Every structure is written in C-alpha cells, then in structure tokens.
Amino acid sequence: MHITADRDRCVGAGQCVLAAPAVFDQDDDGLVAPMTFDPAEGEQDNVRQAVNVCPSSAIWIDKE
C-alpha cells in the first residue's frame, strides 16, 4: 500500500491520527504529516478508516 497526503487540503481535524496513530501525525502547524507513505500490512485497515473519516479528503491510497 502507498498513500498520499495533501497538506493544502488538510483542515487539521486530527481524525487520521486517531484512526491510525502509527501512520499519521500532525506537524507543528497541526497539518497532516505521515510518518510513512508505505504502511505495514497490519496498519492497512486503520489507514482505510483514516481515509474514510478524513473530513477534507486530504489523504488517499494510491496503491493497495
């Protein structure tokens, strides 16, 4: 799996951090800052949930 995050679209709700805390973080501006763009297999369900709950479609899966 490979993911992309768009900081311009991010509104800093923090939903991705709650859904997949091992993959997503927020930087000092509060905007999305993935810790990896290639989440491990055990994290992929959480990543799908993070993508589903992001309110501004700022993260997505490029490659399953």
Place this chain on the structure above:
Amino acid sequence: MTDMLDTDLPSFPMARECPMHPPAEYKEIRQEAPVSRVRMPDGQLAWLVTGHELSRQVLADPRMSSDRTHPAFPLALTTEQRKAFQQNSRLSIRRSMIGLDAPEHGPHRKMLISEFSVRRIAALRPRVQEIVDRCVDDLLAAPQPADLVEHVSLAVPSLVICELLGVPYEQRHGFHEWTRKLISRRTAPEERRASADKLNDFLEALVTEKEQGEPTDDVIGRLIARNRENPVMTHDEIVGTAILLLIAGHETTANMISLGTVALLENPGQKAQVVADPSLLPAAIEEMLRYFSIVESATSRVATDDIEVGGVTIRKDEGVIISGLAADWDDSVFENPDQLDFHRGARHHVAFGYGIHQCLGQNLARMELEIVFETLFRKAPNLRLAVPAADLPYKDDASIYGIYSVPVNF
C-alpha cells in the same frame, strides 16, 4: 413528495417523542426521500438531507456556502428573530470561520489548527484532570439532590475553555446566560439582539485589552501575535473567532456530558463495562457522539449553484439543512441505530460535521468527555438520577440539544 402542496410540507424543526431519540419523522422522510422539502419557522422552504452518504456529499461540496447572512440560509428562527440576527451589524461572529467559504476560510482556520492538534490537546490532559477532580469534588460536597449541570457539565468545559482562551472564568455567568438566550428559539428578537450585543461587547473588550497589552500566553493572545506577523484577520474577525471558540468550547461539551451521563445511568450494563475497563471509553464516546449528534444547526448551507444531490436538483440560492442526527441514525450505515452500542466501532459519524468546517475542537471535546466519565463514576460509584430520565428538562427549544439541569443523588 413532488406532488405535495407547499402547505403539506413538514415543518422544521421537528418534535421528539422520546427525548433520547431523533424525531420519528426522520426515518420516514429518509425512506421516502433522503433529500426533501421542509418549511422553516419563517415560512421559507429548505431542503432537508437525512441520509448519511448524501450528508457527507453535501457537506464536502465547495458549491455549498456557509454564509449565515444569506437570506435563504436555513435558520430555525421566525422572521423577526432572523432579522434580529442577520441585521445586527455588530455581531462579529458572522465574520468567523464558521460562516466563511473557500478560499477565505482556509487561512482563518490555519491560524488556529496548531492549537487543537491531537498532540497539543494530549498535553493538556493533566490540567484537565485537575479541573475535573475539583468539579466532581464540588458536586459531591453539595447538598443532595445536586445539579450535575451546574457542578460538572457546564463547569468543566467552561473552566477549560476560559483557561485555554484567556477569558476570566469569573465572567461565566454573563456568557452562559447570553449563550443560552442565543441558542434558544424561545428568545424574543429584542432579547436575542441584546444577548448578542453583550457577548460581542464582552469579547470586544477582552480582545482589545490583549491587543494593547503585553502578549498573553493563551489561544487568543497567540492568535493576535500570529496575526501581527502574518495578517489574516481584522480586529472584528478576531473578536468573532473568540466568540465562536467560547460558545463552541463550552455549550456543546456541556450538553454531551449531561446526555452521556444520563445514557450511562440508563444503561447499567454498558456503564459497568466502561467503569471496569476505562480503555473502552474512547469507543463509548464515539458511540455517544453518534447517538446524540447534538449540533444540527451548524451544518446548514445555501447552494451557490444548481447542484444534483440524490436525484434532486437543489437550485442556486436554496437553503439546505444537513441533519447530522438523521445521518447518524441512517440504518443503512449504522445497524440498529437506536441501540447505544459501545462496541460498534464506528468513527464515521458526522456529529462533528464533515468537510472543511468539521469541528476544530473535537479532540478537546473527546478528552474532556473521557476524563469526566472516568472520574465521575470512579468518585461517585452510586451516582443516580433524582428524577426519572424522561422527566428531565431537555433543551427542545435550543439549536444545540442537551439538558438544562440533571438533579443527581450519590
């Protein structure tokens, strides 16, 4: 629906039969037409969206405007009340991010995002715990029956948001009363205008003081400093932002504490589970947020173009109410939505809205709720309602649902 005469349209807002459940009509309306017409108290027609996916679609659509000064923006107010709100040129809250559209909205929100990140909020946890301990101790020292709302539900989020924003807590009686009047549909137009003016004057004075003095180490002080380095907001917009953060920071969480406590007391089996294992609380709180979805009023919009939604065309300049409560009881998405199920594991509710306006303070709210429920039931294991849950004074008249007082024994 299309054959219906205008006079046959359902009125909005709709009454509840059970205080813990949405109006029963939502389910029928969703099954018949998840995007349908309703009549507002001022006589205007608006669209009501009751399906979950359609709600997210509308709230994410950049052609839907949040401009509360638009004549068709659905406000659950009479014509006179609407005038008192929309024609009050002093009410700076209209110039806060909740009423702004892209591209104006983003820079305003970005001025505050760092203050409410998951990490920043987590760092506040020890201080919030101290505040909650003090409030729960106050409740337990009060003569019984004591009011949970006064001692805990309203006190905790008010203390927290005052400290965060740099607003003197001693002034709470003023802003509590003005907020109550502003969100109640029973408030007469003149009183509504007066309450709005007082809230505006209060925060106008506070922001001016912070602008003129030494920089203060609080959210408003830091916002002013940030805005000096990189000007985004006018003085009026900072005042509006302060009003928004103060109202949103206390009233919403207060109501969730009251409703959540009643829900736990009425569901002793589920309560026993979270008391025995507080690590279940975050999931329980997501479910409470879904179940009550207390803020229906923030998610209205007005179309800036003709927009197809769920097979109907919403015309430019028509108002749309997106009911988060109806969406979060959509049984095609949440099975048996009337069951409060702490093991549901559903995070995709729209209790905090959806799209670019989704609640900025949601992680603060989650943390306050978690600490309150954990502390309350640990310190007061025999907590119980002093009156039947059905007899509590629910906020049927308010644009943010909740309970006015919750008498408890312990």
